[in-house]
Amino acid sequence: MKQWITNQDGLDKLTMVTDAPVPEGLGEGEVLVKVNRVALNYRDTEVAMGLYKHHKYVPSGEAGLVPCSDICGTVVKVSSSPGSEDKLEGLREGDRVMATFNQTHVRGQIVAADMASGLGLPLAGCLAEYRAFPAAGLVRVPDYLSDDEAACLPIAAVTAWMSINSFQPLGQPMAGRDKVVLLLGTGGVAVSGLQIARALGLTTIITSSSDAKLERARTMGADHTINYKTTPAWHEKVxxxxxxxxxDVVFETGGAQTLAKSFECVAFGGLISCIGYLSGKEDAPAPGQPRINTNVLALKRNVTLKGMLNGSRERFEEMVRCVYNGDAGIRPVVDRVFAFEEAKEAFGYLFQGAFREGGYSGVLRGEGC
Ligand SMILES: NC(=O)c1ccc[n+]([C@@H]2O[C@H](COP(=O)([O-])OP(=O)(O)OC[C@H]3O[C@@H](n4cnc5c(N)ncnc54)[C@H](OP(=O)(O)O)[C@@H]3O)[C@@H](O)[C@H]2O)c1
Structure with missing residues (x-):
């Protein structure tokens, strides 16, 4: 079979091999999945460039690592080893499935050991024609979603769901127009957050560097929009x-250049969900300007600052039940689709920010592989 590999030494060094063996000898409770679609995330570009090194609990990965985590695929074989029946989660050949990001994070809070089960680092990822999975690491695809759309759910949508609902009891997602969700930028997580917040009936504010993208966000139902380039004091506007x-909830995807402002515009008792660092991993030095300590910032408004690490399979399934059930009508927005053989171009396109210009997520089709 074909698969792409990386030595984490550069996007231009991604290599497609054509003679990788199709996984055989399924273990107890495992299924073989034909990968139909792979969705790319910012993390995948970092892994391929050797830049995904900020997680203490993520091992460094082997040479010849298969990158990528997010798929929609079809079960083509189920394990027949003794004792499997109870562990197959009822999966059958022909079922469409999505993979969970941290394969061992099935329910509850994530624990450090789960970080060693991330697809596409440290585990072999999914940019391949076939991959074997434990059934516990898979979620059924809602019928109404296409393969392209479903592939976008595991990282972007689950992270967005958790950014809103990590402190909500299971089965009781946040609700009410009086709850305000602030989404920073129009990346994959933020746009998923916009769709989910809207489906839950929450009020949304979204920022972007582009008026055209804000217009698009309005057509998707954003209640309020702010251009963070032309309104650098966007926190005051919020x-x-x-x-x-x-x-009430801030999608903190920006990091270095946004967190201080997020502290200024989060509600008393609100939640800042720390998701990413698109504006930098290290705070820029600000000579002459006192930097207020994070304790003080958090105390000022009784803020909860929560690091987000995707979500469990149980929460993924909760999200599908609540908002990706066909009734809420959410369809993930796919920006551009590439052929499997064009993976190198797709990674480059994502990294160059072309996705950011066009917004939203991208999908690699497995067709014709
Ligand atoms: N913790 C987790 O579980 C998790 C999961 C997924 C992603 N992440 C991380 O979260 C971040 C976002 O991921 P993504 O997939 O949504 O990325 P993405 O699709 O690549 O997001 C790109 C968008 O970020 C926005 N952006 C860039 N700089 C910004 C700034 N200074 N202020 C506000 N917005 C800014 C831009 O919006 P405009 O073009 O509209 O200006 C851009 O379109 C990344 O750092 C990623 O690694 C974390």
Missing amino acids: LEITGGRGA
Whole structure:
């Protein structure tokens, strides 16, 4: 079979091999999945460039690593080894499935050991024609979603779901127009967050560097939009929009250049979900300007600052039941589709920011592989 591999030494060094063996000898509770679609995430570009090194609990991965985590595939074989029946989660040949990001994170809070079960680092990933999975690491695809759309759910949508609902009891997602969700930028997680927040009936504010993208966000139902380039004090605008109250949930995807402002516009008792670092992993030095300590910032508004690490399979299934059930009508937005053989171009396109110009996620089709 064909698969792509990386030595984590550069996007231009990604290599497609054509003679990789199709996994054989399924273990107890495992199924073989034909990969129909692979969705790319920012993390995949970092892994391929050797830049995904900030997680203490993620081992460094082997040479010749298969990258990528997010798929929609079809079960083509189930394990017949003794004792499997109880562990197959009812999966049958022909079922369409998505893979969970941290394969061992099935329910509850993530633990450090789960970090060693991430697809596409440290585990072999999914940019291949076939991959074997434990059934416990898979979630059924809702019928109404296409393969392209379903492939976008595991990282972007689950992270967005958890960014809103990590402190909500299972089965009781956040609700009410009085709850305000602030989404920073129009990347994959933020746009998924916009769709999910809207489906839950929450009020949304989204920022972007592009008026065209804000217009698109409005057509998707965003209640309020702010251009963070032309309105650098966007945190003040958030306060103005919310009558001084601030946002109940902040999707902190920006990091270095945004977190201080997020602290200024989060509601009293609100939640800052720390998702990413698109504006940098290290705070820029600010000579002459006192940097207020994080304790003080958090205490000022009784803020909860929560590191987000995707979500469990149980929460993934909760999300599908609640909002990806066909009734809410959410369809993940796919920006551009590439052929499997064009993976190198697709990674480059994502990294160059072309996705960011066009917004939203990208999908690699497995067709014709
Ligand atoms: N913790 C987790 O579980 C998890 C899961 C997924 C992703 N992440 C991380 O979260 C971040 C976002 O991921 P993604 O997949 O959504 O990325 P993405 O699709 O590549 O997001 C790109 C968008 O980020 C926005 N952006 C860039 N710089 C910004 C800034 N200074 N202020 C506000 N927005 C800015 C831009 O929006 P505009 O073009 O509209 O300006 C851009 O379109 C990444 O750092 C990723 O590694 C973490």
